[in-house]
Each structure stands twice: as structure tokens, then as C-alpha cells.
Amino acid sequence: MASSKVVYYLPDSANPFWREVVAGIERKMAAFGLAFETVSAGHDPTLQLGQLNECLQSRPDGIFVSPVDMDSVSAPCRAIGRAGIPVIGIDQAMTGSTTANVIAGNMKGGYLAAHHLAASLAAGKGIVHVEAEDLPNVALRRKSFVAEAARQGLQIIKTIQADSSRQKACAGMNQFLTEKRRFDGVFAENDAMALGVIDALDSAAYSPWPVIVGFDGVKEALEAIRAGRMHATVAQNPGLLGEKAAEVMMEVMAKRPVEITTSVLPTLITRRDA
Structure with missing residues (x-):
């Protein structure tokens, strides 16, 4: 062997x-x-x-x-x-x-992300949804998140397609910020994209800081949570x-x-x- x-x-x-x-x-x-x-x-x-x-x-x-x-x-x-x-x-x-x-249990993960955003924000608050590729595991995560967000009364006001890329998420969020629309939370379908969102918000000195939830539980995301830049991540371990x-x-x-x-x-x- x-x-x-x-x-x-x-x-x-x-x-x-x-x-x-x-x-x-x-x-x-x-x-x-x-x-x-x-x-x-x-x-x-x-x-x-x-x-x-x-x-x-x-x-x-x-x-x-x-x-x-x-x-x-x-x-x-x-x-x-x-x-x-x-x-x-x-x-x-x-x-x-x-x-x-x-x-990984993606159905449960999507539910956990939406439930946490709902617990952190009032009903009717606007959130940005940053999407990864249309892979089967991601589709389960997304379906569960969208369903629970709707059930909790959250409003997805913008969807950004970023293909799991930190750079694309940063660019997409930068573009969205030019629209001057208020939002209170962000769900990114992986941590790399959540970190890209943070890059864009930091660059723009955005305030008030939104509730940001990622997905994966990678080391850099945990560091961002400890620093107060991310609110939570769904850790797949x-x-x-x-x-x-x-x-x-x-x-x-x-x-x-x-x-x-x-x-x-x-x-x-x-x-x-x-």
C-alpha cells in the first residue's frame, strides 16, 4: 500500500x-x-x-x-x-x-444562512445575493436560501453573478454601489465571494456596514468574522x-x-x- x-x-x-x-x-x-x-x-x-x-x-x-x-x-x-x-x-x-x-449538506446550509440574516435584520430589509456557478450543490444551497429568505420576509434587491471568484464579486459589488441603493445584508454563496464584497466595501468606505454571511468556513473568512468584517459563515468544514x-x-x-x-x-x- x-x-x-x-x-x-x-x-x-x-x-x-x-x-x-x-x-x-x-x-x-x-x-x-x-x-x-x-x-x-x-x-x-x-x-x-x-x-x-x-x-x-x-x-x-x-x-x-x-x-x-x-x-x-x-x-x-x-x-x-x-x-x-x-x-x-x-x-x-x-x-x-x-x-x-x-x-456537504447544502440544503441545510442555505437555510442556516437565510435564517441568520433574518435573525439579524428586520423583516423587509434589502439584501444582496452573490451567486456562484450553477452547479448542483450550489443550486441546492441557493434554492434553500431563497426559499427561507422569502419565508422570513427578506427582500433580495440585487443578484450578482460572480462565479465563485473573489475578484468578480468585488467588481460586481463595486458596480452595484454606483446604483446608490440601500441594502442591509449580503449573502455570498462562498467565502471567496464574501471576501470580494468586503474588498469593495472597504475600498468605498461604505457605511453603515451590512450584515455579511458567507459559505464554506475557510480560514480567511473566520479571520474576517473575528475582525468584525463578516457576520457569519456557513462552515462546510x-x-x-x-x-x-x-x-x-x-x-x-x-x-x-x-x-x-x-x-x-x-x-x-x-x-x-x-
Whole structure:
């Protein structure tokens, strides 16, 4: 087993969420005595497709996959599995294309974000919703958030599409600020975008400071919460997600049965917890 190698095909190594997933996998891989490599797609679905196709030539002993675009990687993941290489999906349930999946509880996460904003703001207050890509896990998060926000009487006055990018979120918020519309809260569908919103608000010296809620629980977001720049984040615990995925991989490689889908439920982290 010491000579075995496992490879993680991830969307973007620049994203702090994925870096923490990698750190979680690395901790377990080191304990298990397995060699571990990462292959980043730079958020390019075409590049990731090519990387997975090349995997059949390099033939690692197992792979983890977090797809940039789930539809485009389904076929190569199935081919890799048919070649006898275990495929563990991380953060998205790629049922039918993988050996097993380890995912976050996105429905609960969206609810927690909206519920916290509602508890922090009066009914009828305006909020800005910063969206990531239309991935299945994000869609669950978004659907749950929008439904609970409406139920609580919050008004989504602006939606900004930022593709999980801190830079795009900053640019989108800068553009929105030129509209001179009042808002009281922000929900960003990941922490990187929440930090981009903070960058824009800091640059504009915006006041009064809104209630900002992110999603992921990455280190820089926790630092922003402690500094009073963010109000909360829905922590998926990406490190634990990586550790669980590594444990599932070990079970599969040992020919032991595993659940098709393992969920790691999120928690809300505020200044009291950070």
C-alpha cells in the first residue's frame, strides 16, 4: 500500500475552500502512507476533461474528483471506474459516475444562512445575493436560501453573478454601489465571494456596514468574522470533507463496503464561535 498513489482532480487550487479540502486529504494520506498529488483545472471545464482523460494513461491507484462541470466529466469518470480505479466525488454527488461521494449538506446550509440574516435584520430589509456557478450543490444551497429568505420576509434587491471568484464579486459589488441603493445584508454563496464584497466595501468606505454571511468556513473568512468584517459563515468544514473522502477511499481500496453518499453537515459560525 505504501507505493500506492492517489490523485485529486480539483476545480481551482487558488480557491481557499479547495486548499482546505486538499489539506484534509493530505493529513489522512500521510497517516495511511499513500502518495498524494493534486491536479488543478484552473476552473476550466475543458482542461479538467483533458486531465481526466489523461488519467487513464497514468493509471493512479485511486482518484478524487470535484468537477468544474459535472456533465462533462461523467463519461471519463465512468471510464476510469471501469478500468478498476476507484473514483470518489467530493462536494458533489456524482451518482452513477463514481464509486462513492462525500458531500456537504447544502440544503441545510442555505437555510442556516437565510435564517441568520433574518435573525439579524428586520423583516423587509434589502439584501444582496452573490451567486456562484450553477452547479448542483450550489443550486441546492441557493434554492434553500431563497426559499427561507422569502419565508422570513427578506427582500433580495440585487443578484450578482460572480462565479465563485473573489475578484468578480468585488467588481460586481463595486458596480452595484454606483446604483446608490440601500441594502442591509449580503449573502455570498462562498467565502471567496464574501471576501470580494468586503474588498469593495472597504475600498468605498461604505457605511453603515451590512450584515455579511458567507459559505464554506475557510480560514480567511473566520479571520474576517473575528475582525468584525463578516457576520457569519456557513462552515462546510472543508478539511473534514477531505478527511472523510480519504477515509472512504481507504475503505474502497481495501475492498470494504461503503455508503454511496456520505454527508458532512454544515454549521453556522459567528464571532462567538470563530
